[in-house]
Every structure is written in C-alpha cells, then in structure tokens.
Amino acid sequence: MTHDELLVLAAIVPLMLLQSTWLFINARKHGHNRWFWGIWGLIQCPFPTIFYLLFARKILSKRT
Numbered sequence: 833m834t835h836d837e838l839l840v841l842a843a844i845v846p847l848m849l850l851q852s853t854w855l856f857i858n859a860r861k862h863g864h865n866r867w868f869w870g871i872w873g874l875i876q877c878p879f880p881t882i883f884y885l886l887f888a889r890k891i892l893s894k895r896t
Contacts, residue, residue, distance in 0.1 A: 847872065855870055
C-alpha cells in the first residue's frame with residue numbers, strides 16, 4: 833500500500849469504530865437492536881448513522 837492509502841485507512845478506522853460504538857450505546861439506551869446497529873456501523877459510513885436517526889429514532893417526526 834502507498835503512503836496515501838495508509839493515511840486514508842488511518843483516518844477511516846477510528847471513524848468507523850466511533851460510529852459503531854455510538855450506534856451500539858445509543859440503540860441500547862433507546863431499546864433498539866444494538867447488535868444490528870453496532871455491526872452495521874462497522875461495515876460502512878455514514879449511512880448507518882443517517883438511517884438510525886431517520887428510522888429508529890424518527891427525528892423528523894418529532895419536529896412536526
């Protein structure tokens with residue numbers, strides 16, 4: 833791997849771990865399937881967080 837690829841990887845790994853940890857803890861706190869959200873947060877970014885906020889937490893319906 834090149835130096836640039838290593839830098840990108842070094843930036844992405846902590847971001848994915850942070851996202852997954854937050855999704856796991858927040859889903860457990862709000863009674864959602866914590867393992868699903870935590871594992872999905874490790875696989876890709878940022879769609880799990882967006883979908884969690886829109887569909888599990890329903891942030892749009894609380895505003896109206």
